[in-house]
Amino acid sequence: MITFKNIEIKYDDFVAVPNLSFAVNEGEFFTLLGPSGCGKTTTLRALAGFLKPTQGSIEIAGVDITAMPIDERQVGMVFQSYALFPTMSAYDNIAFGLKIAKKSKAEIDTRVLELAKMIDLTPEQLAKNVANLSGGQQQRVAIARALAKKPKILVMDEPLSNLDAKLRKSLRKEIKEFQKSFGITTVYVTHDQEEALMLSDRIAVFNKGQIEQIGRPQQIYNESATEFVCKFIGEANSLTAADLAKLGIEVSDASASDAFYVRPEKVSFSRTASAVNRIAGQIVGKEFYGMYGYYQIEIAGTKLISFQRESKAEQHRNGE
Ligand SMILES: Nc1ncnc2c1ncn2[C@@H]1O[C@H](COP(=O)(O)OP(=O)(O)OP(=O)(O)O)[C@@H](O)[C@H]1O
Ligand SMILES: [Mg+2]
Structure with missing residues (x-):
C-alpha cells in the first residue's frame, strides 16, 4: 500500500534520514517508534507531502507520489498539537476540508454527524468552540477532521502525547477500535513503547534516521534484532x-x-x-x-x- 524506496531527506546540509526503505500493507496499523530526534516526524511529513525527499521515491497503491501535491495524496494527518482552528466550533473544524472541496450542505452535515458518532463526540460537543473542549475532545475533533475527506491513509504524529496518562490509555483503545473497524491504513508515530506495542500490527524501530527492526510487537519485544531495539522497547x-x-x-x-x-x-x-x-x-x-x-x-x-x-x-x- 505504501512503499518508501531509498528515501533521503535533508534539512539544508543536515541529513535527517539517509536511506530509508520500508513497506506498509493495506489496512495495517504501522508504527514508527524511536527516541526524540530520530526522524519519525520527518518521515511522516514526507509521506503527507509537507517535505520533499532529496533522493528516492514514495508510492501509494502503486502510484509514485514523491512529487504529488499534499491535497492530491489522500492522506489525512493528525498532529501532536491538535492544530485546530481555535475560533471555530468542533463542527466547523471537521467540516472545513469538505467546505473547501465545495460539498453540499446536506452532504457535509451527514458526513460530520457520521464522524462524530464514530469518534464519540456528542452534538453538544460539536456545537462548542474547540477552545472550550478538553484535550482529549480536541484530539477527537482533529481525528475526525483528518478522516472527513475519506483519505486512503491516516497518519498520526504523537496524537496522545499532550494528554494525561489516563486519557491517553482510553483514547488509544478507541483509536485501535476505530482503526480496526474501518480498516484504514494507518501510520502512527510515537516514542512511547507501550503505546506502540498495544496499538500496532507492526512496528518499525527507528534510530538516527534508520530502521533497526520491523516486526510484530511480540517479535520486537521477544526477538529484538539489535541491542538498541532490546533496550528501547523495555x-x-x-x-x-x-x-x-x-x-x-x-x-x-x-x-x-x-x-x-x-x-x-x-x-x-x-x-x-x-x-x-x-x-x-x-x-x-x-x-x-x-x-x-x-x-x-x-x-x-x-x-x-x-x-x-x-x-x-x-x-x-x-x-x-
Ligand atoms: N526544520 C528543521 N530544520 C533543521 N533540522 C531539523 C528540522 N526539523 C527536524 N530537524 C532535525 O532532523 C532530525 C529528525 O527530526 P524529527 O523531528 O523528524 O525527529 P522525531 O523523531 O520526530 O523527534 P521527536 O520525537 O522529538 O518528535 C533531528 O535531528 C532534528 O533536529
Ligand atoms: Mg516528532
Missing part, C-alpha cells in the same frame, strides 16, 4: 558469557564479547525452595511500583533487575 538485563558461567548457565559457542539479554519479568524469585533452575541470591535494592516491585538482586556477583508481582504474602525486603 528494560533488559545485559549479561556477558562470564556472567552466565557464574550463574551456572552453559551456552555453547559463546564468545567473550557476546551479550545476552533477559527481561526483568522473566527473573523471578521466592523464599521457598520449590522452583526448578534455582540459585541463591540476595535482594540489594527495591522500589515499590504499586502492582509490581522493582528489585535489584545479586546472584553470584552478578546484579539483575527483576519485576515481581507484589502479593501480600510474597512481599520481599531489602537484604533478604
Whole structure:
C-alpha cells in the first residue's frame, strides 16, 4: 500500500534520514517508534507531502507520489498539537476540508454527524468552540477532521502525547477500535513503547534516521534484532558469557564479547525452595511500583533487575 524506496531527506546540509526503505500493507496499523530526534516526524511529513525527499521515491497503491501535491495524496494527518482552528466550533473544524472541496450542505452535515458518532463526540460537543473542549475532545475533533475527506491513509504524529496518562490509555483503545473497524491504513508515530506495542500490527524501530527492526510487537519485544531495539522497547538485563558461567548457565559457542539479554519479568524469585533452575541470591535494592516491585538482586556477583508481582504474602525486603 505504501512503499518508501531509498528515501533521503535533508534539512539544508543536515541529513535527517539517509536511506530509508520500508513497506506498509493495506489496512495495517504501522508504527514508527524511536527516541526524540530520530526522524519519525520527518518521515511522516514526507509521506503527507509537507517535505520533499532529496533522493528516492514514495508510492501509494502503486502510484509514485514523491512529487504529488499534499491535497492530491489522500492522506489525512493528525498532529501532536491538535492544530485546530481555535475560533471555530468542533463542527466547523471537521467540516472545513469538505467546505473547501465545495460539498453540499446536506452532504457535509451527514458526513460530520457520521464522524462524530464514530469518534464519540456528542452534538453538544460539536456545537462548542474547540477552545472550550478538553484535550482529549480536541484530539477527537482533529481525528475526525483528518478522516472527513475519506483519505486512503491516516497518519498520526504523537496524537496522545499532550494528554494525561489516563486519557491517553482510553483514547488509544478507541483509536485501535476505530482503526480496526474501518480498516484504514494507518501510520502512527510515537516514542512511547507501550503505546506502540498495544496499538500496532507492526512496528518499525527507528534510530538516527534508520530502521533497526520491523516486526510484530511480540517479535520486537521477544526477538529484538539489535541491542538498541532490546533496550528501547523495555528494560533488559545485559549479561556477558562470564556472567552466565557464574550463574551456572552453559551456552555453547559463546564468545567473550557476546551479550545476552533477559527481561526483568522473566527473573523471578521466592523464599521457598520449590522452583526448578534455582540459585541463591540476595535482594540489594527495591522500589515499590504499586502492582509490581522493582528489585535489584545479586546472584553470584552478578546484579539483575527483576519485576515481581507484589502479593501480600510474597512481599520481599531489602537484604533478604
Ligand atoms: N526544520 C528543521 N530544520 C533543521 N533540522 C531539523 C528540522 N526539523 C527536524 N530537524 C532535525 O532532523 C532530525 C529528525 O527530526 P524529527 O523531528 O523528524 O525527529 P522525531 O523523531 O520526530 O523527534 P521527536 O520525537 O522529538 O518528535 C533531528 O535531528 C532534528 O533536529
Ligand atoms: Mg516528532
